[in-house]
Amino acid sequence: MDNKIFVMDHPLIQHKLTFLRDKNTGTKEFRELVSEIATLMCYEATRDLPLMDVEIETPMCKATTKVIAGRKLAFVPILRAGLGMVDGMLQLVPSAKVGHIGLYRDHETHLPVEYYNKLPPDIEERDVIVLDPMLATGGSAIDAITIVKRSNPKSIKFLCIIAAPEGLKALSEAHPDVQIYCAAVDEKLNENCYILPGLGDAGDRIFGTK
Ligand SMILES: O=P(O)(O)OC[C@H]1O[C@H](OP(=O)(O)OP(=O)(O)O)[C@H](O)[C@@H]1O
Numbered sequence: 001m002d003n004k005i006f007v008m009d010h011p012l013i014q015h016k017l018t019f020l021r022d023k024n025t026g027t028k029e030f031r032e033l034v035s036e037i038a039t040l041m042c043y044e045a046t047r048d049l050p051l052m053d054v055e056i057e058t059p060m061c062k063a064t065t066k067v068i069a070g071r072k073l074a075f076v077p078i079l080r081a082g083l084g085m086v087d088g089m090l091q092l093v094p095s096a097k098v099g100h101i102g103l104y105r106d107h108e109t110h111l112p113v114e115y116y117n118k119l120p121p122d123i124e125e126r127d128v129i130v131l132d133p134m135l136a137t138g139g140s141a142i143d144a145i146t147i148v149k150r151s152n153p154k155s156i157k158f159l160c161i162i163a164a165p166e167g168l169k170a171l172s173e174a175h176p177d178v179q180i181y182c183a184a185v186d187e188k189l190n191e192n193c194y195i196l197p198g199l200g201d202a203g204d205r206i207f208g209t210k
């Protein structure tokens with residue numbers, strides 16, 4: 001695996017992840033937790049944003065201080081479940097543009113099927129963070145990043161909450177230039193390509209469709 005894989009094992013994230021995994025957690029709380037975890041992960045995933053000096057005056061004196069150096073971001077959730085992370089990310093970067101890529105996993109083959117694609121027109125000027133709570137086989141993330149790459153963004157990161165080792169391997173081999181951020185690396189996939197222990201079907205739990 002060539003990529004840097006960052007596992008964000010901050011205590012606040014690990015604590016919230018426990019409640020996210022719990023099968024007794026209902027839709028409202030699940031949604032809130034996904035959003036809160038996304039905010040915490042956004043903080044870490046934007047750590048390398050470049051800064052520049054500006055001159056200001058405090059009530060006391062003139063000072064040279066820092067602001068983010070005009071770097072433009074775009075968040076690209078993979079529908080549906082990635083939508084649950086968008087508001088949490090926008091809490092920290094409200095000016096980011098948001099693109100959408102619609103993919104679902106075919107129930108028999110477990111392969112992703114594309115059904116929607118709308119990206120910001122100026123994406124080539126932007127650093128992109130692709131969002132999806134689950135990285136299972138890696139097929140959806142690989143296809144979504146391939147789609148984003150066609151529009152030539154400045155850089156791409158992938159941010160998920162739970163990753164399976166199989167997905168991390170597949171994604172880092174397919175896109176070795178993409179940094180991957182996750183909150184946990186789980187044990188393995190089951191025979192239906194669901195993550196164990198995982199949290200079940202993220203999309204269904206966010207939208208209450210099961
Ligand atoms: O790594 P993979 O094996 O591709 O699996 C991960 C994908 O599966 C889930 O989406 P799903 O197909 O359930 O669609 P949904 O978000 O609409 O529920 C999840 O949100 C990822 O997009």
Ligand SMILES: O=c1cc[nH]c(=O)[nH]1
Binds near residue numbers: 134136194195198201
């Ligand atoms: O465990 C899994 C695997 C894929 N998609 C999910 O939502 N959960």
Ligand SMILES: [Mg+2]
Binds near residue numbers: 081201202203204
């Ligand atoms: Mg789903």
